[in-house]
Amino acid sequence: MTARVVLVDDHRMFRSGVKAELDDSVTVVGEAPDVDAAVKVIRETRPDVVLLDVHLPGGNGNGGADVVTGCAGLQTESGDPVRFLALSVSDAAEDVISVIRAGARGYVTKTISPADLISAIDRVRDGDAVFSPRLAGFVLDAFGATAGEIAEVDEELDRLSAREREVMRLIARGYQYKEVAKELFISVKTVETHVSSVLRKLQLSSRHELTSWAMQRRLL
The missing domain is CATH 3.40.50.2300 (Response regulator)
Structure with a gap:
C-alpha cells in the first residue's frame, strides 16, 4: 500500500x-x-x-x-x-x-x-x-550532552559495548546495514551480528522498536 x-x-x-x-x-x-x-x-x-x-x-x-x-x-x-x-x-x-x-x-x-x-x-x-549522514551528525551533536548524561544512569544502555552503541545509534537514525558498515569500516555481516546482539540485550524485536527506544532516551 x-x-x-x-x-x-x-x-x-x-x-x-x-x-x-x-x-x-x-x-x-x-x-x-x-x-x-x-x-x-x-x-x-x-x-x-x-x-x-x-x-x-x-x-x-x-x-x-x-x-x-x-x-x-x-x-x-x-x-x-x-x-x-x-x-x-x-x-x-x-x-x-x-x-x-x-x-x-x-x-x-x-x-x-x-x-x-x-x-x-x-x-x-x-x-x-x-x-x-552529514545532517545526522548535527542531530547527534545537538543531543550529545543529554545522551551522555542519560548513559551514565541507563542500565539498559550499559549492557551494550562501545561498538554496539555506535551501531545502535546509526541503525536508529535510519542507516541501512551497508551504510553502517561503510561508516564504521566493518563488514555487513559484523553489522548484522551487532544488531542482533543489541536487540537481544535490549529485549527489542525490530528496528522500529530500537528507534523508539533511542528517541525516548534522546540518543539520536
Whole structure:
C-alpha cells in the first residue's frame, strides 16, 4: 500500500515537480504553501507522512517546526502517528535541529534523488528516522550532552559495548546495514551480528522498536 503524503512548500512549481517525480509511488492527498494551511490540510487528511520545507510563511515564524508542533499527537485512520519528513534546500544545523526538536522523524535536502526520496518516505512511514549522514551528525551533536548524561544512569544502555552503541545509534537514525558498515569500516555481516546482539540485550524485536527506544532516551 502506497504512503499517503501531504506536500508542504511555499513554491507551487516545486510541489508540482515533486509530485511528478514521485509518480505513483505515493498517494499525494493534499498540499499547502504555508504553516496555517498545512496544519488545516494535515488535520483534515491525516496522512502517513508530511513532506515539508523548513522555511514557510505563517504560524509563529518557525516555519516547518510550527507545522509539526501544530499537529502534535495527530494520528492516521489506522492509529499510527502522522510522521514528518523535512525536505529542504537548507543544510544549516539550526534548521535541522529546530524541526527535529519539534518532532520530525527525518531531514533530507532537495538534492536527494527521486528513488532515495521515495525510500525515505516509506521508511519514515514505517517508523524509522531518516537523515543524510552529514545532517545526522548535527542531530547527534545537538543531543550529545543529554545522551551522555542519560548513559551514565541507563542500565539498559550499559549492557551494550562501545561498538554496539555506535551501531545502535546509526541503525536508529535510519542507516541501512551497508551504510553502517561503510561508516564504521566493518563488514555487513559484523553489522548484522551487532544488531542482533543489541536487540537481544535490549529485549527489542525490530528496528522500529530500537528507534523508539533511542528517541525516548534522546540518543539520536
